[in-house]
Amino acid sequence: MESKEVVKVVGFWVSPYSLRVEWALRLKGVEYEFIEEDIYNKTHLLLELNLVHKKVPVLIHGEKVTLESLVILQYIDETWKKFPLLPQDPYDRAMARFLAELGEKLFANAFMALCSEGDEKERALKQAIESVEKIEEELKGKTSKFFGGENIGYLDLALGWIAYTLPVWEEVGCLKIVDSIEYPSTTVWKDNFLNHPVIKFKPLPKDEMVIYIKWLRKEVVSQIATFGPSGARAVLNIKSPPNSISNFWAQIE
Numbered sequence: 540m541e542s543k544e545v546v547k548v549v550g551f552w553v554s555p556y557s558l559r560v561e562w563a564l565r566l567k568g569v570e571y572e573f574i575e576e577d578i579y580n581k582t583h584l585l586l587e588l589n590l591v592h593k594k595v596p597v598l599i600h601g602e603k604v605t606l607e608s609l610v611i612l613q614y615i616d617e618t619w620k621k622f623p624l625l626p627q628d629p630y631d632r633a634m635a636r637f638l639a640e641l642g643e644k645l646f647a648n649a650f651m652a653l654c655s656e657g658d659e660k661e662r663a664l665k666q667a668i669e670s671v672e673k674i675e676e677e678l679k680g681k682t683s684k685f686f687g688g689e690n691i692g693y694l695d696l697a698l699g700w701i702a703y704t705l706p707v708w709e710e711v712g713c714l715k716i717v718d719s720i721e722y723p724s725t726t727v728w729k730d731n732f733l734n735h736p737v738i739k740f741k742p743l744p745k746d747e748m749v750i751y752i753k754w755l756r757k758e759v760v761s762q763i764a765t766f767g768p769s770g771a772r773a774v775l776n777i778k779s780p781p782n783s784i785s786n787f788w789a790q791i792e
Contacts, residue, residue, distance in 0.1 A: 544601030546571040549585060551578050553751055555646075555700030556608040557596040558741070562696050563612050565737045567619040609639055612693055624693040635686070638677060639697035645670035649705060653712035653752075654759035667716050671725060674698065678724035684731040691735055695728075702729035703743060711752045 546564065548571055550557025564571050576585050576595050588597045588604050598605040598614065605614045616624040625632050648670065651663035677686065686694040701717065709716055719726040732738055 545599075547574055547599040548572070549574045549576050549588065549597040549599070550595045551576055552744075553704075553748055554595060555704045558703065559608050559696045559699055560596045560598060560611050560615070561741065562691075562699060562737055563615045563624060565740060566622050566624070566691060566696075567615060568621060569615070569619055609636075609643075609697060612696060616693065622690065624696065626687055626692070631687070635692070635694040635697075638674070638686075638694055641670055641673060642698045642701070645674075646700065649708055649714075649716055652714055652716070653708045654756050655763055656760065659763075664714065664716070671717055671722055674701075675722045675725050678728055681724070685728065691732070691737065695732060699732055699738070701725070702732045703738070704748075707743075707745060707748045707752055711749060711756055 546569055548557065548560050548564070550560065550573060552575060561571075561573065574584070576582060578585075578595060581593055585595065585597065586593060588599070589595075589606055592606065594606070596608055596611065598611045600614075600618065605611050612624060626635060645667055648663045648667035652660050652667055655663060683689050685691050686698075705716060708714065717725055717729070733743075
């Protein structure tokens, strides 16, 4: 029997990591409460739930607390058996996890390309595109809509930010990471992902995201100028804008 305990997600509106947890719960048909966290002025709730890292998202399931979005996805999949996310075959599961980690490297490099200048920007952009090439190879030749078939799975959720968030970064940073001509299979997958009913439940707030990412980019560029590339991760001296939140990179996982 599947768990009937109360489920809550502590997250941040623009965090792709929080979104992947929400997507997974909705795919499973699990009712949950979303608690918006101010990751700059952290609440006592977050500090109590994630004492070490103090990051979002956090999944609360009854008395149990799970941290880190990819770990949370696996917990959700093992707790609610309906609509499995991870492949059944051990090798396919291992490859899904491997490619999800590749997606995390892509995230880091894309963010660096967004927020840096000169040689550092070119280096990060090159490495980001190399990751996209590997993702394209994985998708090439597939006749199904998603990585694992006709249904969204673990890897689609892990890489969903490429469809949902990355285009905003590309626009703000004048980048081209996923070129529709160079990477047609990835482009088709992006369209399929965004058009899935579960993903469409929370429409992309593009205008708000553009404003936020423009502000964030400006602040992080300033941090990098002061502290070097590590400033993109620290972002600890940024002041929160009105009705917004800073520490985006440092406070989500």
